[in-house]
Amino acid sequence: MTLDLLSVLIISSVVVNVSGIVFIVETLLRRDDGAGRVWALGFLAAMLTTLTYVLWARSGTELWALAAGNATFVTATGCMWLGCRRFNGRRIRRDGLLVVLGAGGAAVAVLVEGFPAGDWAGAVWMFLALTVFSAAAAAECLRGLLGATRSAWVLAVVFALQCGFYIARTVAFLLAGPESALFQVAFGSIALSFGTVTLTVVAVVILSVLRATRVPLVDQSRTTLSDIARDGIVSDAVFTGMWTALCVRARQQGATLAIVAVRIDDLGQMTTAFGADVTGLVIDEWRRGVAASVPVGAIIGEDSRAGLLVGCVVDDARGAREAATAVYRGVFDRLGAATHGIIPVVGVGVADSSVVGYEPHDLVEAARETALTAATRVDAAVISFEPRDAAQA
Template sequence: MSLDLASLLVMTALVVNVSGVLFILETFLRRDEGAGRIWSVGFLAGMLTTLAYMIWAQSPGAWWAIAVGNAAFVAGTGCMWLGCRRFNGRSMTWTSVLVAGAVVAAGLAVAVEGSSGGDWAGALWMFVPLLGFAGAGAVECLRGTLGESRTAWVLGAVLGFQSLYYVARTTAFVTAGPESALFESVFGTVNTSFLTVALTIVAVVVTSVLRASRAPIRGYLRRSAESVADIGDQAEFDAGLAALVRRASARSEVVAVTAVRIEDLEQISTAFGSDVAAALGEAARAGVRRHAPTNALVAEDGATGLLVALAVSSEQEARRQAAAIYRGLFDDLGRVGGGVIPVVGVGVAMSGNGNDPDDLTRAARDSANRAARSVETTVLMGDAE
């Protein structure tokens, strides 16, 4: 069976667009903590890529469609990497700037050549970022929170395969040229389109599963008016923590960040109903605020977590405060859930010389995740990088 280029691109566009629409629709039904939204942008970029290449296939002289398609392709893979970093709670500033710069460069490389550039105008400015971002995403899937999930290993394998493919494709492009028999038969548009379809399907399934583990369906984690007033959001916490660390550093004091992770709410919702899960979710929020020190910063950390920050005199005090939150929260959840108690993990990170607030938060999250899986320890101390 042989397919002409236009038909093949239509098939690729159909798969990518249907997969992207399903993922984006699910995004509106869930409360995720950022990774799902970034992946949604990646799938939107993939949809734009296929549409741009369809226009190019119908109008070979439309060089601007190649520019849009190349830039969107780079944006899609870059967002997959950024979503993985967000899932792991890593810094997003310089990586976002890097991805944005690569997207602009991929588009400008085609625009500079214009109509005289041909079908492969600016190809290397697309190939190199694709192999780099896909490789970085594969590495990100093997460390941090993602590295502890076998599902994430599948996404890592997908991104790793994409990276290796573009390493080989770039090598063939440079050494043999796009018109060579080797490039056309192995790395041409036909084979790349089939690869894109396969990887898109796997990526949608895997990212949906990963997001489901962190972003329960809306409805059973609604916040009451009281909790909205007492508990901030992630942006407010980041700003407050940065100011707290700055003041504490000037006075040679120590700041402790405590992360509380509530696991299994999605499974509890499925097994016992959304009302039970909603009651447990609200009890967790109210309990952390109630048992945390009065002057502590308290904020949501995604759909199933909370963060607490305050200045402490010693590691022992930080551990004691975290243990008090755990014990009080465990008792509150036992009274609300009628014997159904989710897994609770508490992690603590202490500031030191030159610690970045993001490092503190990430270390506390990692410790809380480990504590949630541990059967021996309820509160774990972590070290900020």
């Protein structure tokens, strides 16, 4: 059976678009505002890539379609990497600029080389950008929270295979040329399309599983007045306002502030092993454990990336650590009594104004970083933020 390029591109386009639509719709239904939203943007870029490549394959005269296809291809892989970094609780704004530069360079390279280069205009730039971003994504899957999740190891293999393929493709392109039999059979557009279909299916399944670990937290974030009265936990927007006001007053009066970040992870694996009812019970008891173990004057808010944030006034740095330790013990005591020993991975990190200062955002980010570290280590119950290294218990 002989397959022509246009037919293969159409088949690949159908698979990628269906997978992308499913992931994007699920993102909207779950109201995912974290890593899932960045991954959804990557799938949207992949969908645009297939459509522009089909347009180029049909016409061969719409150079802008090839430029747009190469740019969105780089964007898709770049967003996969950014989503992984966001999942691990890392900042992505500066890294997003690298993705924009990579995608822009891919488009400009096509326009510079123009029609004489044909289908392979700007190919080398695109290959190199895809190699870098896929390698970065594979590395990100093996660190932080992703590194502690076995599902992410499969995703790391997917990105590593993509990286290896583009390294080999670049070498074959430069040494043998795009018209050589070696390149056409092993690294041509038809071979790439079949690889894309396989990796897309695997990626959408793994990313959906990873995102499911955050869904219960996202569902809990739609806080109403009755919810606040029930467990004393406010929405992230309300917490931001209250926390900022508290930081201003503390700075004026010279008081010491502590911010405690509490993470709860492995919810996806817990749902698979014990069912959604058990996972829901764990989440409820975890929230009650945090609320019951903090000082009366503390404010507790939702945090889409770290679970819950607790802000309070303390006497000194030692008092901040004691508050975080009380939260850790309260959560585990509550979970142990209510769930009969079914304990998820919990990370507790604390930062105080004597070390970080009174900038609200800096305090929150410092607490998130330490909670992320605590959630991925077995030798630390509570970690306090320090300028260089974290002190652990």
